Structure formats: C-alpha cells, structure tokens
Amino acid sequence: MRERNVTIVTTSMNLDGPFNSFIASPGLISMHVSVSQRLPFFENTLDIVHSMHVLSNWIPDAMLEFTLYDIYRVLRPGGFSGLIISSIWSVQLNETYVPMMDRVGFKKLRWNAGMKLDRGIKKNKWYFSALLE
Structure with a gap:
C-alpha cells in the first residue's frame, strides 16, 4: 500500500x-x-473503515448506534465500511441491527449472516458481516 x-x-x-x-x-x-x-478524524476523510469482532452484543445499543454514526461521519461519499459483528442472537439481527443500519443511512452492498459454532455446537448465536457504502 x-x-x-x-x-x-x-x-x-x-x-x-x-x-x-x-x-x-x-x-x-x-x-x-x-x-x-x-x-x-475529520468528516469525509476515510475511504474504508473496517471493524472485526469489536462491535457485538456486549455494547449497549445506543453506543453501537453512536459508533455507526461516527463511522458514517468519517467516510468520504462512496466510502466503504466492512463490519463483522459476532455473537448476536438471531432476533437482534432483524429487530436491532437492520433498523439501526437503515437509520444511520448506510447503503447495503453485501449482507451475510451465519450461525456461530461454539466448540462444534450450534447455538442460536450468529455472525453478521456487511459491506456498507
């Protein structure tokens, strides 16, 4: 680079x-x-913001939304955010995270969710990854 x-x-x-x-x-x-x-960083200064395994259900919803707005703030128009959010309950994905992404204003380019395996055991926890613009 x-x-x-x-x-x-x-x-x-x-x-x-x-x-x-x-x-x-x-x-x-x-x-x-x-x-x-x-x-x-100043507003509109970054092309890419990536987060992996930091944004999760251990963060209160208000703080998570604050963080997403801040990521949106520093991205240039047309910039990308890659998020990997781990250990969320399936109900959180549709009731919390999807509406939150919509409120912030991100355009969803790629969106995947998959069940999390914990020591080979399937639980009702999910990994969620998104490429947002």
Whole structure:
C-alpha cells in the first residue's frame, strides 16, 4: 500500500497483549480508541473503515448506534465500511441491527449472516458481516 501512497490507520483493544506494537511493526499507524470515543478524524476523510469482532452484543445499543454514526461521519461519499459483528442472537439481527443500519443511512452492498459454532455446537448465536457504502 505504501507504493500507492495509501495510509492505513488501525486500532486495537488493550487485551494484555502487544497488539499495537505488532500492528505498527510493518509501518502501519496504530492507535488505541475505545468504542465510547469518537474516531479522531475529520468528516469525509476515510475511504474504508473496517471493524472485526469489536462491535457485538456486549455494547449497549445506543453506543453501537453512536459508533455507526461516527463511522458514517468519517467516510468520504462512496466510502466503504466492512463490519463483522459476532455473537448476536438471531432476533437482534432483524429487530436491532437492520433498523439501526437503515437509520444511520448506510447503503447495503453485501449482507451475510451465519450461525456461530461454539466448540462444534450450534447455538442460536450468529455472525453478521456487511459491506456498507
């Protein structure tokens, strides 16, 4: 990406590991930002925002919606957000997450949900991934 003059900024959670050091080692810009903070970027400045296994049912709905609005805020028009949301109940997908995405204003480009296997056992928990514009 460096050859194409693309800057990659990534964040990690502090889970007692050297995640930020590992991320920064190949030259990426690493930050620690919690889900309760606004992203430290101006409006319409990013082309892509990706989240994996951070946005989940452990976050209160109001905070999740705040985070989604903030992602929407920093994206340039035509920018993309890739979200992977794990460990949600199937009822949450239709009653909480779908209406929330609609309220924020994302255009849904690709939308997948699949049952989560926990130690080989199927439970009524799901992984949900979305490519949003």
